Amino acid sequence: MYASRLPYDSTRIRAAAVYCSDGRIGEHFDDFLQNCLKLPRYDRVALPGGPACLAAHPEAHLEEQGVVDELKFLVEVHELRQIVLIAHQGCAFYTNRLGLTEPRLALVQKADLVRAAAFVHRVTGLDRIDAYFARLESDARSVQFDQVTV
Numbered sequence: 397m398y399a400s401r402l403p404y405d406s407t408r409i410r411a412a413a414v415y416c417s418d419g420r421i422g423e424h425f426d427d428f429l430q431n432c433l434k435l436p437r438y439d440r441v442a443l444p445g446g447p448a449c450l451a452a453h454p455e456a457h458l459e460e461q462g463v464v465d466e467l468k469f470l471v472e473v474h475e476l477r478q479i480v481l482i483a484h485q486g487c488a489f490y491t492n493r494l495g496l497t498e499p500r501l502a503l504v505q506k507a508d509l510v511r512a513a514a515f516v517h518r519v520t521g522l523d524r525i526d527a528y529f530a531r532l533e534s535d536a537r538s539v540q541f542d543q544v545t546v
Contacts, residue, residue, distance in 0.1 A: 405437060412439035412470050414463065415482040416446040421530060424539040425482060433480065439470050445489025447481040450515045451508035455493050464519050471520045479522060481512050484530040505529060506544050513546035
């Protein structure tokens with residue numbers, strides 16, 4: 397058995413993030429959302445490709461419906477006011493499932509964030525939807541988050 401030493405806080409912050417489930421960058425997502433955007437205890441929707449499934453790719457039709465259902469639930473029950481969409485450089489969903497390579501890969505990912513934001517707005521009615529693209533810095537040791545205008 398394990399008991400977490402972190403104190404429990406039941407206050408909802410009314411924000412959720414949709415991002416890729418790639419464990420190599422998960423802690424970076426947490427750091428960015430909690431420390432830069434000041435969203436502690438944000439609700440998480442993580443799956444391969446993250447917001448890619450909300451950008452009308454036929455290869456992600458089943459995932460799209462599942463994420464839409466989850467977001468609608470969170471908007472209603474957790475009373476979300478904000479959703480953050482994050483894509484990341486070199487995402488295997490894009491390279492393996494969609495067959496994309498650089499330099500087109502990053503361009504499609506950023507365009508998908510714009511499409512996903514519009515779709516999320518349509519299905520949830522929320523106006524506050526932000527998007528970011530996470531990329532490795534040139535030293536390949538740190539991750540930079542760039543805002544994508546949606």
